[in-house]
Amino acid sequence: MVYLDDAYVQIAPEEYKSxxxxxxxxxxxxxxxQMDMSGWVEQPQKINESYLKNILAAAENIRxxxxxxxVLGIGGSYLGPRAFLEWMExxxxxxxxxxxxxxxxxxxxxxxxxxxxxxxxxxxxxVCVISKSGTTMETAEAxxxxxxxxxxxxxxxxSKRIYAxxxxxxxxxxxxxxxxxxxxxxxxxxxxxxxxxxxxxxLLPACVAGYDIQKIVLGAQKAYQACMPQEIEQNxxxxxxxxxxxxxxxxxxxxxxxxxxxxxxxxxxxxxxLFGESEGKENKGIFPTSLVFSRDLHSMGQxxxxxxxxxxxxxxxxxxxxxxxxxxxxxxxxxxxxxLVRKGVLQAHxxxxxxxxTLTAGKMCEETFGYWTYFFEKACAMSCLLLGVDPFNQPxxxxxxxxxxxxxxxx
Amino acid sequence: MVYLDDAYVQIAPEEYKSxxxxxxxxxxxxxxxQMDMSGWVEQPQKINESYLKNILAAAENIRxxxxxxxVLGIGGSYLGPRAFLEWMExxxxxxxxxxxxxxxxxxxxxxxxxxxxxxxxxxxxxVCVISKSGTTMETAEAxxxxxxxxxxxxxxxxSKRIYAxxxxxxxxxxxxxxxxxxxxxxxxxxxxxxxxxxxxxxLLPACVAGYDIQKIVLGAQKAYQACMPQEIEQNxxxxxxxxxxxxxxxxxxxxxxxxxxxxxxxxxxxxxxLFGESEGKENKGIFPTSLVFSRDLHSMGQxxxxxxxxxxxxxxxxxxxxxxxxxxxxxxxxxxxxxLVRKGVLQAHxxxxxxxxTLTAGKMCEETFGYWTYFFEKACAMSCLLLGVDPFNQPxxxxxxxxxxxxxxxx
Numbered sequence: 001m002v003y004l005d006d007a008y009v010q011i012a013p014e015e016y017k018s019x020x021x022x023x024x025x026x027x028x029x030x031x032x033x034q035m036d037m038s039g040w041v042e043q044p045q046k047i048n049e050s051y052l053k054n055i056l057a058a059a060e061n062i063r064x065x066x067x068x069x070x071v072l073g074i075g076g077s078y079l080g081p082r083a084f085l086e087w088m089e090x091x092x093x094x095x096x097x098x099x100x101x102x103x104x105x106x107x108x109x110x111x112x113x114x115x116x117x118x119x120x121x122x123x124x125x126x127v128c129v130i131s132k133s134g135t136t137m138e139t140a141e142a143x144x145x146x147x148x149x150x151x152x153x154x155x156x157x158x159s160k161r162i163y164a165x166x167x168x169x170x171x172x173x174x175x176x177x178x179x180x181x182x183x184x185x186x187x188x189x190x191x192x193x194x195x196x197x198x199x200x201x202x203l204l205p206a207c208v209a210g211y212d213i214q215k216i217v218l219g220a221q222k223a224y225q226a227c228m229p230q231e232i233e234q235n236x237x238x239x240x241x242x243x244x245x246x247x248x249x250x251x252x253x254x255x256x257x258x259x260x261x262x263x264x265x266x267x268x269x270x271x272x273x274l275f276g277e278s279e280g281k282e283n284k285g286i287f288p289t290s291l292v293f294s295r296d297l298h299s300m301g302q303x304x305x306x307x308x309x310x311x312x313x314x315x316x317x318x319x320x321x322x323x324x325x326x327x328x329x330x331x332x333x334x335x336x337x338x339x340l341v342r343k344g345v346l347q348a349h350x351x352x353x354x355x356x357x358t359l360t361a362g363k364m365c366e367e368t369f370g371y372w373t374y375f376f377e378k379a380c381a382m383s384c385l386l387l388g389v390d391p392f393n394q395p396x397x398x399x400x401x402x403x404x405x406x407x408x409x410x411x
Numbered sequence: 412m413v414y415l416d417d418a419y420v421q422i423a424p425e426e427y428k429s430x431x432x433x434x435x436x437x438x439x440x441x442x443x444x445q446m447d448m449s450g451w452v453e454q455p456q457k458i459n460e461s462y463l464k465n466i467l468a469a470a471e472n473i474r475x476x477x478x479x480x481x482v483l484g485i486g487g488s489y490l491g492p493r494a495f496l497e498w499m500e501x502x503x504x505x506x507x508x509x510x511x512x513x514x515x516x517x518x519x520x521x522x523x524x525x526x527x528x529x530x531x532x533x534x535x536x537x538v539c540v541i542s543k544s545g546t547t548m549e550t551a552e553a554x555x556x557x558x559x560x561x562x563x564x565x566x567x568x569x570s571k572r573i574y575a576x577x578x579x580x581x582x583x584x585x586x587x588x589x590x591x592x593x594x595x596x597x598x599x600x601x602x603x604x605x606x607x608x609x610x611x612x613x614l615l616p617a618c619v620a621g622y623d624i625q626k627i628v629l630g631a632q633k634a635y636q637a638c639m640p641q642e643i644e645q646n647x648x649x650x651x652x653x654x655x656x657x658x659x660x661x662x663x664x665x666x667x668x669x670x671x672x673x674x675x676x677x678x679x680x681x682x683x684x685l686f687g688e689s690e691g692k693e694n695k696g697i698f699p700t701s702l703v704f705s706r707d708l709h710s711m712g713q714x715x716x717x718x719x720x721x722x723x724x725x726x727x728x729x730x731x732x733x734x735x736x737x738x739x740x741x742x743x744x745x746x747x748x749x750x751l752v753r754k755g756v757l758q759a760h761x762x763x764x765x766x767x768x769t770l771t772a773g774k775m776c777e778e779t780f781g782y783w784t785y786f787f788e789k790a791c792a793m794s795c796l797l798l799g800v801d802p803f804n805q806p807x808x809x810x811x812x813x814x815x816x817x818x819x820x821x822x
Binding site for chain 1: 485486487489490501502503504513517518519520521522523524525526527528529530547548549552555556558559604605664665671672673674680683684687688690691692693694695696697698699700703704705706707708709710711712713714715716717718719720721722732733734735736737738739741744745746748749751752754755756758759760762763775805806807808810811813814815816817818819
């Protein structure tokens with residue numbers, strides 16, 4: 001379901017092979033269950049009917065009682081659901097078959113939140129708050145703001161409009177949810193934010209918006225099977241994971257995630273977090289960045305062709321886009337033209353000595369999204385283990401949180 | 412109007428000074444008028460009343476006859492006007508005081524253009540097409556698509572709904588405009604796309620949307636004056652331009668443009684083009700990338716703190732955001748909290764040995780936008796001249812265009 005083309009990367013078969021033993025060891029370690037926060041590895045196999053039924057029931061309630069759902073979260077709790085909805089939804093209009101979904105708590109802009117409140121004030125609102133601890137600042141602030149509005153609008157019934165996705169046992173949000181009687185979903189304590197799409201984090205908003213979450217799960221399960229072989233040659237995720245290690249050792253310090261479809265923009269943002277936060281440790285790692293083509297061929301195209309050659313590209317492509325358009329007398333439809341440009345650029349950039357991975361899926365649908373998230377998680381984990389860093393922690397984030405706390409308490 | 416804080420960059424005064432002679436020479440060269448495509452340098456002083464009057468008149472016509480304006484362009488012809496409108500407009504709703512503005516022709520996605528057409532079909536449409544040659548593929552394709560719709564809706568009157576911004580004399584679009592009688596504006600032949608904001612490219616869409624374009628021009632004129640001193644100490648644009656050269660020589664190959672305001676996202680994209688396309692030549696240049704905080708503190712924060720230390724940050728900050736919000740009992744408003752986070756992160760990242768430039772303006776308004784675009788253009792030109800590359804050409808873009816053409820004609 002993902003075809004990996006690495007013909008333009010220039011890695012010899014024996015280079016890949018030299019990693020085989022390490023890949024085998026890393027694979028076994030990853031599937032051993034011994035690693036902290038590795039719960040996502042077996043997640044596609046663990047999702048059961050009753051879990052999905054609870055999500056469907058909650059989504060049904062939300063749809064019945066709301067014209068607007070505000071999803072509060074940051075990091076993977078924002079980028080995952082946002083990327084999926086952008087991927088599926090019409091860019092320019094909302095169909096009214098489901099509540100309109102807005103995201104908040106992913107920034108601290110007063111302007112953003114003022115304008116959002118202004119927009120939704122007269123709507124029927126439900127809130128989905130996603131936070132393991134309940135103390136993540138951005139999400140907690142936005143939650144306080146939204147709660148105030150719910151209480152003003154609905155009085156004591158406000159708590160029936162809050163859906164909390166949080167730690168099964170501990171944390172401030174779990175405690176509050178228990179006291180106030182919010183509907184809750186477990187954010188498993190052994191799954192980190194950037195690996196959480198295949199939980200209620202990704203599935204509840206998708207379900208509210210009217211998409212088939214069983215297909216998302218099916219995609220992830222297919223990826224689980226496809227990413228199981230220990231042989232590099234039989235496992236595109238591992239092959240790609242090894243490939244980027246080899247390029248890094250050749251001096252490439254930037255990975256440019258590219259797509260020729262504007263609706264993949266937040267998927268690229270999600271990838272930046274997945275790889276950046278998993279790998280950027282101990283002064284190591286490849287700096288992930290993203291470009292949307294063909295827009296950015298007219299902005300960064302010059303640099304990609306002739307700038308400091310410290311980067312490689314990973315292009316995400318879909319064989320069958322959702323819709324197409326043309327005009328009378330056109331030689332090609334827009335999508336056909338887009339595909340020809342992609343091929344031309346592949347030639348031009350590889351002639352410019354830029355290594356390019358291309359990952360191609362079939363359709364732009366629920367199943368592909370589920371497949372890709374798991375595929376990249378697996379590739380990323382392998383790549384990090386080969387680099388010798390723990391893919392599942394984020395010690396550096398604590399440093400900045402401590403500095404912010406210092407300033408806040410000094411005030 | 413822009414305050415540069417480089418205390419966290421760790422450059423000694425004598426390091427700056429060692430560039431003074433070169434800066435003087437580059438400044439004189441830049442203002443000599445000898446360089447190809449340097450028309451933007453004196454542009455703030457050259458804009459006159461009649462130029463602005465023509466834009467106002469065209470905007471008035473567009474507003475009178477349309478509920479929708481579609482702006483067609485790519486590169487600077489897209490990113491400039493898009494960045495300005497994003498900067499000024501409400502994120503969540505349109506006020507109906509002016510036509511709704513959509514952008515097309517900046518990508519080749521069939522899905523995007525299909526959904527756009529579907530959305531606007533029943534509206535009263537005008538089209539603003541921006542292309543120096545008229546043959547830029549993405550824009551030309553979208554123009555053919557939109558023209559077909561205009562002709563279906565308005566018959567022979569279609570041409571009264573087309574506003575072309577193009578080369579004063581030559582090119583396919585100028586020719587067509589003359590034949591069909593479109594209203595036209597000159598895209599001066601000595602101003603490149605990424606330096607074109609202060610022409611009809613930026614000003615016409617801004618004016619249609621109801622913003623005060625004289626304030627934009629005023630901002631640029633203030634920047635023109637502020638960026639005139641040849642002394643590095645007295646010219647923040649040159650100081651910043653020199654600073655990034657020094658960091659590049661220390662091995663920093665990535666510049667991360669950051670903002671704490673989601674409405675600056677496309678301004679950061681515009682900066683990526685300005686710097687990437689101006690500087691990425693002869694295997695040289697700093698790879699520009701962008702992050703929106705605090706969102707990306709929860710995605711790329713780990714890498715910024717502890718990843719491969721090959722980057723520096725340039726933070727764009729505004730002292731007085733447009734709006735603010737709070738809830739009962741809050742210690743800080745959202746914007747106050749946002750500002751405290753910015754200060755905490757500055758501490759944390761500089762402790763993590765990342766150099767950070769901070770550029771602060773007063774208000775988030777038309778004048779600041781005009782000021783910043785010119786400020787960065789001047790800083791970028793200086794930085795490129797010090798590196799020894801021509802800031803105003805883009806030879807590498809031609810390479811990929813040739814490859815695409817080869818594939819298109821082979822078909």
